[in-house]
Every structure is written in C-alpha cells, then in structure tokens.
Amino acid sequence: MQTKQYSTTSAAVSAVIRGEGILGFYHGYLSTVAREIPFTCIQFPLYEYLKRQYARIKRDRIEPYEAAMCGSLAGGVAAAITTPLDVCKTRIMLSSKQQTNIQHYTGTVSAFRRILAEEGARGLFAGIGPRVLWISIGGSIFLGVYEKAVKTMVQTGLLADRR
Template sequence: MSSDKPLGFQWQFAAGAIAGVSEILVMYPLDVVKSRLQLQSGKATGADAYTGMVDCFQKIVRNEGFSRLYRGITAPILMEAPKRATKFAANDEWGKIYRKAFGAEKMTQPLSILTGATAGATESFVVVPFELVKLRLQSKESAGQYKGALDVVSKVIKNEGVLALYNGLESTMWRHILWNAGYFGCIFQVRGLLPKAETKSSQISNDIIAGTIGGTVGTILNTPMDVVKSRIQNTPKVPGQIPKYNWAWPACGTVIKEEGFGALYKGFLPKVLRLGPGGGILLGTFIYF
C-alpha cells in the first residue's frame, strides 16, 4: 500500500481494525460453515453428516438454532481488529523495508508478493490463540465442552498447557503467507489493469474489485493449509501422544492418503464466498477510512 503521502502507522492500524470488524460482522456465518466442513472427515456418515455448504447451513439452523452460526464470534471480533490492522500496517512497513533493501522507488509485482507473504507471517503470531478459541467453539464435537471464549482459554491452559494456545502456529503461518502473497500480489496487478480512478468513489470501486479478486486467489492458494490448521487446532494435546495432525505438510499428506486430494479443499465454497467479497470489503473499507 503506497501513496505520495502515506498514512502514519496509527492511522494504518485504526483503518485496518475498522475494515476487519466490518468484514467479519457480514461474513462470519460462512466461517462457521467452513470450519464444520473442514473438520468433517471423509468417513462421516449418517443424518448429521454434511453433504455441502447449503446442507451444513440448514442442519446447523435446524438442529442447533440460528444463533449457532454466530457461536464464538467474540474471539474473532477481538482478533480481527489486531489481525487486520497488523495485516495492513505490516504490509506497509515491510514494503518500505523491501523497497529500500532492493533499491526500488515503487512497488513491483514480485515485491508485492514478497511483502504480502512477510506480512502474513507477521500476522500469524497475532491470530493463533484467537483462531484456536474460535475453532473449539465452532466445532460441533467440542463446542459443548466450553461456555465461551474465556472458558476455552482457561481449560486449554489447565488441561493442555499454556503453549497449547499456539497449537497450529506453523500451519497458520503457511496459511497467512500464502493468502497474503496472493491477496496483495493480485491487488497490485489488478489495480494496474483497471481504468485509472478519477474520484474517491471510483477508487473505492476499483479497490473492491481488486480486493475481491485478490481474496479469491489467496483462498485458492491457502485452503489446504486452512484445512489442516483446523484439524490441528481442534485436536487436544495429550501428554505422551503424537497427534494425528501435527505439522502442516505431513498433515496434508495424511489427508490426501485417507480422503483424497479433494479433501484439502473442504469448505472451499463458503471460504471463498467469505474471503473473496470479504477481501473487497476489507480493502474498500480500509481505503475509505
């Protein structure tokens, strides 16, 4: 993100926070559906098994109530402000570092990808505990064990140890590296292809288009890592036992072996419906503020 007079860090942070909360309030039910589909193994059968996005949505509402689609929203709302703020602020700061390091006056496509990937790695350290809490509350199997976000934190620390809050850090880092690289790399490319914006409203429109395309490409790239991250974080740590899903790339191999390559894209439709338009909302809101 660059301009003739770039925003100060505090304004980058505030704009990213507002953009993130705006996006999650609109798109959160899709995230719940996405998580349910990702956590369902290929062997799931019976009346309660989900056959797809619409079926999952209907069964959650019918069997658990509409409010279940917002179960655990406290954690992501608390997470989204620092997460999205960190995303844009880190992208801006890393962009300055890389432009200086490579002697580039302006951003280029390769630098945009490198900057986005590094910002994604930075962002992952902020979001992992929030993601774990959110996922435990979204899961059909484990949600009944917890009363709310603070109860998840308390029980995870008590039963699994404080470091368990960072369970899935590696897979989360890969997920954010891939999404941010695709997102910010596409934004740079698409902005260059669109007609030059002459007004503030046309600039926002262009950025919504660029952000939507970027969000879609980022989702295509990172969905496999999101699937294994969900399974890693939903598996409680037991002393003396090696979890079935532990490290990102071996977990991908386990999923492919047991369920086929397509299983790495479980939950893709609700995920892309959220993060495609969500990427546009995110960028458009950020630019507006």
C-alpha cells in the first residue's frame, strides 16, 4: 500500500497471499531484527553515557529536557551507524517475488553485498539525512517523556528514587 501498488488493503492482502503465501507478510522480518538489535545496542548505552557525562559536568541531576537532548543525540548516532542495515531492510521489504523483470533482494548479507557492488558505499547510506533527523526527533520525544514520567513518579512516591 505504501508503494501505491495496490488501491485497497484487500487487494494488497490478496496479492501477498496469492504471490507469496502467508509468509509474505513477514517478508523482511529478519532484516528488521538485524537492524533493530544493533540500533538498540548503540542507542541506549550511548544515551546512558551521555546522561552521566552531562550530569557530571553539570554537577547535578539532569532535567527531562536535558535527557531529551541526550536521547536525540544517541538516536541520531545510532541511526547514522545502522543506516546500511535500514537500507538493506527496506530493499528486502519492497522487493517482491511478483516483480519478474528485476532480481529481488533475499537476505541482509546478500542485499548488503549487492548494494555495495552495484552502488558503492554511497548506496548503503541512501536516506541517511532524513533517517537521522526522524530518529533524533523520536529519540528526543521518547526518552524525554520517559524521563519526565520517571521524575513525576519519583516525586509522587509511585517509584523509588533510582539514584
């Protein structure tokens, strides 16, 4: 539906079932996991590191808006580093076995190699700007709101102070 190949949801569902069976709905699932694990392994430790360093420099606890800035930076860095995995995931997910005139993408490693061979390193970083921007904004909101919720819960006694 996002690629505008089908006009209705039922047409898209029918085409996937007809072309690839029920497993067609999971096309690209493993490449999504292959992207999310490294992303998370970079974002959250970096976020915690940035918060600690900022608090050390400030010599006080950081406020939720400051944590949001740390979350934005951590998300942006993680997004930039994992962009090649996101490009592979997107190519795999948009590749359809029904497209007979082109060679479809199969797995993350083979997609990575193919993009590198056909387009060079630049191809692996296609869309890095919008991805970094979008995830930086999301990291700021998500982690800022999370820290605000924790602070509120500590202040109201719903959660023990974690420091």
